[in-house]
Amino acid sequence: GQQLNQSPQSMFIQEGEDVSMNCTSSSIFNTWLWYKQDPGEGPVLLIALYKAGELTSNGRLTAQFGITRKDSFLNISASIPSDVGIYFCAGQLSTGTASKLTFGTGTRLQVTL
Amino acid sequence: NAGVTQTPKFQVLKTGQSMTLQCAQDMNHNSMYWYRQDPGMGLRLIYYSASEGTTDKGEVPNGYNVSRLNKREFSLRLESAAPSQTSVYFCASRDTNTGELFFGEGSRLTVL
Numbered sequence: 529g530q531q532l533n534q535s536p537q538s539m540f541i542q543e544g545e546d547v548s549m550n551c552t553s554s555s556i557f558n559t560w561l562w563y564k565q566d567p568g569e570g571p572v573l574l575i576a577l578y579k580a581g582e583l584t585s586n587g588r589l590t591a592q593f594g595i596t597r598k599d600s601f602l603n604i605s606a607s608i609p610s611d612v613g614i615y616f617c618a619g620q621l622s623t624g625t626a627s628k629l630t631f632g633t634g635t636r637l638q639v640t641l
Numbered sequence: 642n643a644g645v646t647q648t649p650k651f652q653v654l655k656t657g658q659s660m661t662l663q664c665a666q667d668m669n670h671n672s673m674y675w676y677r678q679d680p681g682m683g684l685r686l687i688y689y690s691a692s693e694g695t696t697d698k699g700e701v702p703n704g705y706n707v708s709r710l711n712k713r714e715f716s717l718r719l720e721s722a723a724p725s726q727t728s729v730y731f732c733a734s735r736d737t738n739t740g741e742l743f744f745g746e747g748s749r750l751t752v753l
Contacts, residue, residue, distance in 0.1 A: 537681075559740045570645075570731050570744030571684070578740075616683060620740055628674075628699070629735075629742055633683040 534617055534632030541607055542640050549615060549635040550601040557619030560593050560600040561629065565614040574615075575602070609639050643667050647732050647745035654722045654752045662717040662748050664732030672735040673715035674699075674742065675707060677728040684731065690715050722752045 534551045541547060551560070559578055563571035575586050577593035577600060584591055590603045600617055617632040645666045654660055666673065671692045676684040676699075686699030690709040704726060706718045715734075719726055729749050733742045 534683075561741065563742075568747075570733075570746050571742075572744070573741050576739060576741060618742075628686060628689060629740075631676075631684040633681060 532617055532619060532630055532632035534635055536635060537633070538636040538638070540638045540640065543607060543609060545607055547604040547607055547611070547637060548601060549617075550599060551617035551619070551632045552599045553619055553630070554598070555619075555621075556597040557621055557630075558597070559620045560591070561618045561620075562589075562591050562600070562602045563616040563618060565616065565634075567613065571614075571616055604637075607637075607639050609641065612637060612639050645732055645734055645743050645745040647730075647748050649748060650746065651749050652751070654719075654750065656723060656752060658722050659718065659720050660722065660750075661719075662730055662732070662750075663714070664716060664745060665714045666732075666734040666743070667713065668734060668736070668743065669712070670734035670736060670743075671712070672737060673709065674733045674735065675705075675715070675717045676731045676733065677701065678731060678747075679728050687717065687730075719750075722750075724752045726750065727752045 532551045532553050562574045565571040575591040580597050582593040588605045614634045618629040620629045648663045674689040675687040685701050688707040690696045693712045708716050729747045732745045
C-alpha cells in the first residue's frame with residue numbers, strides 16, 4: 529500500500545527552537561491533513577489544507593499545501609515541551625465517503641529544556 | 642463529548658486465541674475505519690466502512706474481519722491471533738464534509 533514519505537523521522541530540539549517537517553508523495557492529493565499524537569493517545573487534527581498553495585496557521589503552527597499537490601510541510605515556531613509527540617501528515621484525493629486517507633510514517637519530536 | 646470510543650484499551654492474547662475490538666462513535670459519521678500502528682510504519686488501514694452496511698479491505702486486511710453493526714458501531718475481529726498482530730489498533734470515524742478523521746484512544750494488543 530502507498531505511504532507518504534515523511535521527514536525527518538525524528539528530531540531532538542531545544543525549547544524555543546523552530547521545527548520544520550515535510551511530506552512528499554508520488555501521487556497528487558486534494559486534501560492534506562496534519563495530525564499530532566501524544567503518547568498513549570490517538571492522533572488529533574492540527575491543520576487541514578484543501579487548496580494547492582494554501583498556507584494556514586494555527587497558533588504557533590503553520591502548514592502549506594504544495595503547488596504540485598504532491599507535498600506539504602509543517603512548521604512549529606518557538607517550540608515548547610508540550611510539543612513532544614509524533615506528527616503525521618495525511619493526504620487524500622477526495623472527501624467522499626469511499627475516500628481513504630494515506631498516512632505518512634510520522635516525525636517523532638523531542639523537546640529538551 | 643465521547644467522540645470515538647474503543648474497548649478494550651489493553652489486551653494480551655495467546656497465539657490462536659480470538660478476540661473482538663469494539664468501536665463506537667457518536668458524531669453521526671457515515672465512514673469508519675480501523676488502523677494499526679507499528680513502530681516506523683505509521684498508520685496502516687486494515688478495513689473501512691464507507692457507510693452502514695458496507696465494508697472494504699484496506700492495505701493490511703489479512704487475519705482480520707470486521708462488522709459494521711449499525712451506523713455507530715464498527716468492530717474488528719481477530720479469529721486466530723498471531724504474534725505479527727501485536728500492535729496498537731485505532732478506530733476512527735470521518736467527517737465527509739471536511740475529510741477530518743477522529744480517532745479513538747487506541748487498543749494495545751499483545752499476542753504471545
